[in-house]
Amino acid sequence: MKLFLIFFICIVVLVVAVGLFSYYQSKSIIEEKMAVSTEQTISEAADKLELMLKNYEAISMQFLTDNTFKTSLRNYMEPNENAYEKLTRFKELSDKLQSYLLGNNTIFSISLLPLEEKGEVKPVLAGSNFSNFDFLKTDWFKLASESDGQVIWLDSKKTGFSEGVREPVFGMTRILTDPLTGKKAFLLLFEIKLSTISDGLSKIKIGDTGQIVIVDSENNLISSPNAEAVETKFDTPLNQSDSDSTGSSIAELDSNRKLVVYKPMKVSDWRIAAVAPVKELVKETSRIQTVTWVMALIAMAVAGIAGFFVARMIGGPLAKLRNLMKEGERGNLTVRMNYSSSDEIGQLSSSFNEMMEQITRLVKQTNDSASEVLRTAGELLNASKKTAVSAKEIAVATEEIANGASSLAIEAEKGSSLTNEIGGQMRQVVESNMEMGGSAAVVQQESERGTTYMSDLIIKTNATEEMTRSMVEKVDRLKDSTSSIRKILEVLNNMTKQTNILSLNATIEAARAGAAGKGFMVVADEIRKLAEQSKQSIEVVGQITETIQTEIDETVSALSTAYPVFQEQILSVKEAEQIFKQVQGHMSSFVVQLESATQSIQLLDQSQLVLNEAMTNVSAVSEESSATSQEVASLSNEQLNVSEGLVRLSESLEQLSTSLQQSLDKFRV
Template identity: 30%
Template sequence: MLGTLRFKIIVPITILTALVIICISTLVYNQTASTLESQGRATAELTRISFENALTARKTAEDIMNKEMIGQATMTSLLMKKGTNFNEITDLAKRAGIDEFWITDATGKTVLTNVGPAVHLDFSAEPGSQAYAFMDLISGKQKEMSQAAQVRNFDGQVFKYVGVPGWNEPRIVQVGRKGQMLTELDNQIGASPLLARIKSQLSDQIVLAALINKDGKVVAASEKSFSQIPPALSTLMNQASSTTTIKEKSDYYQNKKVTYYAASLSNGQKMVVAISNEVLTRIFTLSIASVLIGIVLVIAFLIWLVSRTLRPLHVMEQSLLMLADGKGDLTKRLPDNTNDEIGRTARAFNQMLDHIQQLIRQIQQSSVQVAASSEQLTASAEQTRSASEQIASIVQELAAQSEQQTKDMETGAHDVQNISKGMEGISQTTGSILDTIGVTVTKATEGNNAIHQAVTQMNSINETMATLAKGVQTLADRSNQINEIIEVITGISAQTNLLALNAAIEAARAGEHGRGFAIVSDEVRKLAEQSAHSAQKIAELVSGIQQETAQTVQFMTTAISEVQEGITVIHTAGLSFTEIEQAIRQVEQQTAKATHAVQTIQDRSRHAVASIQTAHDLIEQAASRTEQISAATEEQLATFEETSASAASLSRMAGDLEASVKKFVV
């Protein structure tokens, strides 16, 4: 069943049809989903715009009322400055639509109100109360105050109050209005009626619309059962709080598949809209049903169509089986009475049978001739094989001789190449020696020049040392002269000291008249002692200089002697370097001649190697051709053997063919 033609036709077409239907259904589902998503976003955006417009409208209405009440309080403050009374202010409140007004003194106590002539209210009595906040108007902290509409504690009514200070004195002028208009405004554009209208007017697919405050609590919802945010929507609410774009999430609401859309409003609150996905569920169910029904219909139609189309082919199959069971009866033919592809195939097969019938007849006639020819071919092949064996033996002997000559030539060429390589090594060695000798000559010349320079430098040093020795000797003579001068100074100091002593004695004899002379003689004595002390130090320094000068003279004499010996040694080394340089130059000339001789031998060795290589190549070519001839002879011999075997096989095949074709009925 799996290998039938019917199966091969029905299964691919069924699979292709199913894939097409699935692709179309998927495309419709995705397109619908995309459309619903766009519609959902548009609905959510429209809902957000509606909320924003409602917030703007309510805030605008409250601002207008607030400005109107501020104006009324300001006019009342001016009227209070000019002077008024209960009746006048009450009549003004009725005409201006003021529900209440309260006017206090500088302490916050009521002095005038339209509630009654004897009503007294102290605004400062209860700190933290609704009235106490207006005390900032008296203290000057506020220029005007406005409170949102709220429920009063004592009567439960909704009132909105605004206040201004006195015109030119500290007081509170407060105007109150009932919050009925704001309540009516909330009933018209508030959160609850707006959500109800959104659900009923925007789309039938809206399952839920709700308003969430900053604390995450439900302010208003179109469904009373939606009193708090499900945990699954907490993440969506957090995402909506951190961006201005609309966020979405698929989930369930009351067992219904919905998509939640959330967005943040300008006042910090958030709105959420749930749109049903029942349409997608129905489309998905219909798509699956359509695919299954389409596949069943296609399979049924294909079975009917293929069975009807392949009926002539089944007839042909039965006819071919009958022909096969006929054991070589080529006289039977297939039915070809149709004009479709199967009929044309049957006619072509019948024509093929006609050709095969003619071919079998020709084979029967040729098989006898082939058997006779194969026997003759076998005899000829045997004779040719014997001749080829003799030729192959001669060619193998020639090939063996050529191979021996090739080995001898290779040995000679190898020896000559070794000689050539040895001469190349000698040539390279002598070249290296020449290079080394050249470097040695250069270094010897540089060394000789350096020795000459060293001799010159040593002579210069000798002269400098001699000059320095003379200078040191002169310094020693000068030191002796300084020593003599110091001795003279020492003698003068001693005489001066003696004279100062005599002068002191004489001054003592003179008494009071010789006191000044005594002072002078004492100073002279001190100078003489200082001079003797300084002369002593100079004498010590000069003595040290003389000792060091004597040592320097001794060292200079030794240095001069050593420099002279160095000059002699360097001069002798210079003569040795000159002799070495001349000997190296002679070695260089002899090495150059040896290198030239080695180069000549190397060139001749290369020519010999080339000649031997040429002869070797010729012998190898001859040996190669001999091997080719031998191989060709062997191939020819093998061919003849194969021909003989083929002839015998052909003879057997001709017999078998003749026996086989006799089975066919022609």
């Protein structure tokens, strides 16, 4: 299969690669040649078009050099002419324009348009119609009127520049000056039929669907095979270039490659361009692609047949040899290859037969040796098992002795450690007892001081209670005095009212007395003022008294609330004094007991030292005994390990011999 695939892939890939390379190379060459050819065609078309446009420029120059026309124009512009003379000059100009128009059927209309609106000077028209002076407001008129005498080419329009145009036209303008003053006076407008250009360009064929168009600097269509597309944007962008030479490029539009060839024109800012699909230009190269795929199919068939015969010639003997080797793999050493040839497969067959002969002899010899090894391994296994049993019994006994000695040493070590720990803890307890004794003495002293302080606090609290009680009584008496003051103020207030009434009566009587009672009236008025001042002062004193009364009431309320608290505080202080006395008594008894415990612990510490020395001696003896037992046990374990290893080796040898015997039994010799 591999040989077949190699033949097949190499032949087919080579044929396809050569065919595709030829296809793409020819396609590229055709594209380049078509681009060059189209550039030449477009260059010739541009030259013809420029020649045509120059002819129209030459026609416009005839108006500038025609003396009769200039005379008629000057007389037509004179303001002192009468109406008849003006009409005569107008007819002369109109006939002149009409004669040029009739002499050239490619011109749709010729117009002589004044640059300013004047009542006497009107547009002179031949084949065109302008209503009033509306053309003055158009963009094309403003553009043309700004020129300095050179020709201005106007983009084509479907409905023309004047009224009544029935087909697409393009325009040419030139400024005419006043012969006397030299100022700009008229604009000469030619409306040229667009078919003059489009009919000539339509005769040039670039492929089946290629088209030749004329566009302006903004890519607007001037001329197109489709007349309805005039004044619209050209769908294929053209590269902007300042050069006057012909250029070409490949444009990608909607997944379609197009060849674009263009050339700028010298007489205007227009460009003539040819656009054609690349696929259409190189469609003849598809034959190469078709031939490539046909040859690829033929190559596939040839490669398949050749590969089949090669695979059969080589693969058949190899498959037979593979099957015989699988039989040998299963243990059948009697298989042989019957293939007589002098090529590499025949040599391989001979080598296979010789190899099988050698393996057969080797298996026979190995089978005999395996039987002898198996018998010797059985005898060695029996002897090893007996030695292992004896060594195991010795090792068990020695291990039990070693374990007992080790356990004794461990327990002695633990006892010694525990004794040391107990001794340390006893010393810590002694130190703690001594510290507790000191702390207890300090606490007892502080308790005595606390008891003394509490006694003083009770005395001071009782004195505070007496002072509070006395304050409450004084505040009650002050409250009664305040009530008396309020009564006195009420009497004074009544007296003030009576004084006011008396002063009023005195004023009335003085008024009755007339002049004799004026002095008395003054006195009565002063008494009334004094009564008013007394009333105000009494009111102020009344307000102060009210404030004092309120604060006394609040003080009495606060003292009444605080008095029970003082009594509860006295009870709490007395209870605290009793507690301090009880603490002092308990601390005295605790100090006595603590001293007794300290003496007992000191005696226990001395006994602990004696026990520690005894445990140390026991631990030393146990460690020596354990070391001796472990050494004996180690030797016994080594002997047991050797015996067990010998048994394992004997068993392995027996298993290996059995396995070898079984493996050799698979072969048939």
